[in-house]
Amino acid sequence: MLHDPAQLDLMFQALADPARRQMVDRLSRGPASVSQLAEPLAMSLSAVVQHLNLLEASGLVRTQKVGRVRTCQIEPKALRAAEHWINERRLSWERRLDRLGDFLVETKDET
Amino acid sequence: MLHDPAQLDLMFQALADPARRQMVDRLSRGPASVSQLAEPLAMSLSAVVQHLNLLEASGLVRTQKVGRVRTCQIEPKALRAAEHWINERRLSWERRLDRLGDFLVETKDET
DNA sequence: GCAATAGTTAAGTAAATGCTTCAGTGTTTG
DNA sequence: CAAACACTGAAGCATTTACTTAACTATTGC
Numbered sequence: 001m002l003h004d005p006a007q008l009d010l011m012f013q014a015l016a017d018p019a020r021r022q023m024v025d026r027l028s029r030g031p032a033s034v035s036q037l038a039e040p041l042a043m044s045l046s047a048v049v050q051h052l053n054l055l056e057a058s059g060l061v062r063t064q065k066v067g068r069v070r071t072c073q074i075e076p077k078a079l080r081a082a083e084h085w086i087n088e089r090r091l092s093w094e095r096r097l098d099r100l101g102d103f104l105v106e107t108k109d110e111t
Numbered sequence: 112m113l114h115d116p117a118q119l120d121l122m123f124q125a126l127a128d129p130a131r132r133q134m135v136d137r138l139s140r141g142p143a144s145v146s147q148l149a150e151p152l153a154m155s156l157s158a159v160v161q162h163l164n165l166l167e168a169s170g171l172v173r174t175q176k177v178g179r180v181r182t183c184q185i186e187p188k189a190l191r192a193a194e195h196w197i198n199e200r201r202l203s204w205e206r207r208l209d210r211l212g213d214f215l216v217e218t219k220d221e222t
Numbered sequence: 223g224c225a226a227t228a229g230t231t232a233a234g235t236a237a238a239t240g241c242t243t244c245a246g247t248g249t250t251t252g
Numbered sequence: 253c254a255a256a257c258a259c260t261g262a263a264g265c266a267t268t269t270a271c272t273t274a275a276c277t278a279t280t281g282c
Contacts, residue, residue, distance in 0.1 A: 009129055015197075016127035017270080018120055028200035030207055034229060047271055049230065068228045068279040079201040083194055086126075089139035090190040096141055128240080145259065158241055160260065179249045179258045 003081060007059055011082045014058035019043065020051050024060060024074065031073045114192060118170060122193045125169035130154065131162050135171060135185065142184045 014020055023037050038048040052072065055061040059078040063070050125131055134148050149159040163183065166172040170189040174181050 005129075012123070012127045012132065016124045018116075019270090021123065021196075024200055028203040035227090043270085044272065045229070046231085046273080050270080065229090070229070074200070074204045076201050076204055079197050079204075083197045083201065085132075086190050086194045086197075089135055089185070090187050090194065092139040093185045093187055093190075130240090146257090154240085155242065156259070157243080157261085161240075176259090179247095181259070 007078075008081065008085060010054075010058035011060055011078060014054050014060055015082065017051065019048075020055055023048075023051060023055060024079075027061060027072055027074045031071050033069045033071055035069075037072060118189075119192065119196060121165075121169035122171055122189060125165050125171055126193065128162065130159075131166055134159075134162060134166060135190075138172060138183055138185045142182050144180045144182055146180075148183060 015024070019041055022041065026032055026037060026040070034049060034052060035045065037052065038045050041048060052061065052063070056063055059075055059081075061072050062075050063072045065071075126135070130152055133152065137143055137148060137151070145160060145163060146156065148163065149156050152159060163172065163174070167174055170186055170192075172183050173186050174183045176182075
């Protein structure tokens, strides 16, 4: 479910915005309400709610409402999925470089 | 230089687009020319060049022109920077959960 | 019950994004 | 040298994005 390309798309899209990354950063230090998330941001509460909805749709953040306050937390599984996508590509490249290096070493003294 | 927030911004922005991620994916399997990058994509070569320029500006891809062909490769250091950003936030959250778990275990038999 | 609090929703708008086409620029190849 | 090749750049356009304001709905505290 987390590796389906549509979800991955939403995640990277969500992480593309500085305000949303700041929200994720704040949440990485612990849960927060919508107003707490909004506090350091130079925009209306309404804008923050819209960002938060994107973050939730992407799976990066989970929220639950108790009374009138919505408490938000990070969903580490989603973060891990994005991390994993990048990591696989990087490793694929680096393994390729390693093989190339091996080949060069092997052929070095075959002149 | 890679951890400066502006560069990180460009990187996540670059990774947000599916076509650009597909290009990164292709490049993770080895270098490619602009036309080779364009081949699987359902858009004009010109559009691909525009995506490529973003990828290069973000630091994720490095290119060099020899004759009339521009050869592109992944810059693993940049990928690592994006990876690192996500990883730190996830770990920060998970460490917090661990401490919380420890606390609950420690307090359990103090009834 | 009536404020104040915490958030939600809708509508509008300016700017950014992701394309397209078209008219180039250098570079090889026959 | 001429034609094909591999891009490149500018202009234009439709859509999406990131906001804003304003009106509204639930809670909670006095």
